[in-house]
Amino acid sequence: MAPHAIVFDLLTALLDSWSLWAEAANNDRKASYRWRTRYLELTFGCGAYRPYEDLVYESAKDAGLPDSAPKALIDNWDQMRPWPETKQVLLQLKEKGYRLGVVSNCSAELGRRAVALCGVEFDAFVTAEEAGFYKPHPKAYGTILSALGVEPRDALFVAGSNGDVVGAAAAGMDVVWHNQIGLPRLPGSKPRLEGSSLHVVLDHLRQVQSTPSSSTSSRSSRL
Numbered sequence: 001m002a003p004h005a006i007v008f009d010l011l012t013a014l015l016d017s018w019s020l021w022a023e024a025a026n027n028d029r030k031a032s033y034r035w036r037t038r039y040l041e042l043t044f045g046c047g048a049y050r051p052y053e054d055l056v057y058e059s060a061k062d063a064g065l066p067d068s069a070p071k072a073l074i075d076n077w078d079q080m081r082p083w084p085e086t087k088q089v090l091l092q093l094k095e096k097g098y099r100l101g102v103v104s105n106c107s108a109e110l111g112r113r114a115v116a117l118c119g120v121e122f123d124a125f126v127t128a129e130e131a132g133f134y135k136p137h138p139k140a141y142g143t144i145l146s147a148l149g150v151e152p153r154d155a156l157f158v159a160g161s162n163g164d165v166v167g168a169a170a171a172g173m174d175v176v177w178h179n180q181i182g183l184p185r186l187p188g189s190k191p192r193l194e195g196s197s198l199h200v201v202l203d204h205l206r207q208v209q210s211t212p213s214s215s216t217s218s219r220s221s222r223l
Helices: 017-024 029-046 052-062 068-075 086-095 108-116 138-148 162-170 200-210
Strands: 005-009 099-104 124-127 155-159 174-178 193-195
Touching: 005 138, 017 029, 017 068, 029 052, 052 068, 086 099, 086 200, 099 108, 099 138, 108 124, 124 138, 138 155, 138 162, 155 162, 155 200, 162 174, 174 200, 193 200
Parallel strands: 005 099, 005 155, 099 124, 155 174, 174 193
Antiparallel strands: none
16 A cells, blocks of 8 residues: 655665764774664663763763764764755655655754755654654654654655664554665564665655555665
């Protein structure tokens, strides 16, 4: 069944936050990945909202990085850029009449600034601070669905990470994974479709329209 609304992760599905984290770690990719991995462990594990900035600093310390790294991340937040195809895909979806929403694991202030970088107006936008919980807690997904006025079965979620693939599916949504940097799948991560560009959303919608009863996961031809 074709969705009525499409919900996006913000910081990895729509924006290239990976480069921002790497630059904050002096372009040490291994240190950046270690830091980001620890940050994801903290956010996915804490459930109820703790200040985003605190988790960024805590994860940097745990990863052996100095305070200058998280400070640079926050100071350069507005330097984040959308993936090259982000605006085009979002505009195509708006033209097709889909309601568009964003749910992001960050503070309300940083989320507001980040979503503006996409250059497209969304129908609803919710951060972990506003929801009171970090993804993959069901409350985070439920808050954006309520804001859009749709049931889980009527929404497609566009994930940017394994955690979101699993969490959004558990919340009752079909999920596609925009896996731009080629992360390996983890156990239990079974998106309907996976692709290395945001065009995976359009690919999935074409599949749904041509074979609405299909429920099999497949790999995007755009990989």
